[in-house]
Amino acid sequence: xxxxxxxxxxxxxxxxxxxxxxxxxxxxxxxxxxxxxxxxxxxxxxxxxxxxxxxxxxxxxxxxxxxxxxxxxxxxxxxxxxxxxxxxxxxxxxxxxxxxxxxxxxxxxxxxxxxxxxxxxxxxxxxxxxxxxxxxxxxxxxxxxxxxxxxxxxxxxxxxxxxxxxxxxxxxxxxxxxxxxxxxxxxxxxxxxxxxxxxxxxxxxxxxxxxxxxxxxxxxxxxxxxxxxxxxxxxxxxxxxxxxx
Numbered sequence: 001x002x003x004x005x006x007x008x009x010x011x012x013x014x015x016x017x018x019x020x021x022x023x024x025x026x027x028x029x030x031x032x033x034x035x036x037x038x039x040x041x042x043x044x045x046x047x048x049x050x051x052x053x054x055x056x057x058x059x060x061x062x063x064x065x066x067x068x069x070x071x072x073x074x075x076x077x078x079x080x081x082x083x084x085x086x087x088x089x090x091x092x093x094x095x096x097x098x099x100x101x102x103x104x105x106x107x108x109x110x111x112x113x114x115x116x117x118x119x120x121x122x123x124x125x126x127x128x129x130x131x132x133x134x135x136x137x138x139x140x141x142x143x144x145x146x147x148x149x150x151x152x153x154x155x156x157x158x159x160x161x162x163x164x165x166x167x168x169x170x171x172x173x174x175x176x177x178x179x180x181x182x183x184x185x186x187x188x189x190x191x192x193x194x195x196x197x198x199x200x201x202x203x204x205x206x207x208x209x210x211x212x213x214x215x216x217x218x219x220x221x222x223x224x225x226x227x228x229x230x231x232x233x234x235x236x237x238x239x240x241x242x243x244x245x
Contacts, residue, residue, distance in 0.1 A: 002054040002148045010146065011049035014120050014139050020132045023121035030067045030122065044074035044104075050116035050143055051075050057112050057226035058095070059150045060086075061140070061160040063199065064119040064128060071122035075104035076115055085200040086156075089212060093219040112226060114150070116143055118163030137163065141170040152222045153192055155181070157199030164194050183214060186221075193225050 018024050031045025048065050062082075065071045069080030077083035078101045090096035090113065097109045119128045119136045128136075144150065144167050153168075155161035161181040168189045169175045179187035185196035197210070197218040204210040 003146055004054050007054055007143070007146045010139070010142055014047050014049040017047050017120065017139075019135050020121065023119075023123055023128070023132055026124050027067075027071055027121045030071055035068055038068060038072060041072060043072045045071060046074075047120035048074065048076050048117060049120070050114055052110040052114035053112055054114070054147070055112070055149045056110070056114035056147060057149050057151045058114070058222050059144065059147060059153045060113060060115040060156060061153055061164050062115070062117045062156045063159045064117050064126065065122045066126070067122045070117075073102070073104045075101070076117050078102065078104060081202050081205070082200045085205050085210075085212075085215070089200075089215045089219055092212075092216060093223060095219065095223070114147055116140060118160055133163075137166055137170070141167045144168075145171060151192060152195060152225045154195045154197060154218060154222050156197055157201075158196075160199070161185075161194070161196050165189075168192060168194070183210070184218060184221075195222055195225075 027047075028045050031043030034041070034043060048070050062077060065076055066080040066082065069083060070076045070078055073079040077086050084100055087096055087101050087108070088099045090110070091099040095111050095113045097111070101108045118140060119133060120139060121136075123132065140163060153164045155164045158181040165175045165178065171190070173190035173192070175189060179185065179189075179194065181196050183196060183198045187194045195218055197215055198204045200210060200215065
């Protein structure tokens with residue numbers, strides 16, 4: 001089972017991080033200057049830990065918080081258009097108890113699913129530097145190590161795919177030859193399956209590069225893999241928490 005105390009301690013460490021000066025300056029400036037539509041709100045303006053079911057078998061991995069989404073609300077994929085698209089898909093797949101999330105305290109619950117970002121601070125132009133990416137990478141590696149039940153990693157975009165591969169390599173699993181990202185791509189690495197999906201950014205959803213049906217297919221595949229016992233093993237019976245049937 002997941003060490004929940006260790007996961008909570010890691011979350012606190014992530015929230016307190018000030019390792020990347022450019023990201024610290026940007027996230028705090030955005031939180032101070034705001035935008036007109038959110039001028040009356042208090043922004044989070046700090047790094048974002050993961051969110052969801054500590055006993056999850058599915059880990060969703062995105063790029064970074066949105067400047068006026070997670071950087072405002074304090075929860076990844078919350079309060080922006082990408083999150084709207086993702087939560088609706090998760091709800092349809094039976095992985096979330098509601099189809100939208102606008103605030104971190106709205107009571108949304110995930111079933112057998114945990115969501116994290118490769119980079120925990122909102123970056124300018126949504127583009128972290130290589131140094132920022134690498135500085136943040138140990139958080140994901142440690143998070144993955146603590147999420148004891150995870151079997152499937154769904155990478156939302158090429159950046160998430162690369163981050164997932166690096167985390168798995170850090171855990172000691174062979175990632176060569178390097179699996180190539182693509183929508184619907186699959187790679188079995190150690191005890192994990194890495195699945196690829198285009199990121200639910202407006203650039204992809206508004207142009208039709210990613211449709212609800214396309215994301216639904218990836219989530220359905222993730223759910224199927226998550227509940228299928230590994231060869232030669234019995235299926236997990238859970239521990240009284242929400243589990244996929």
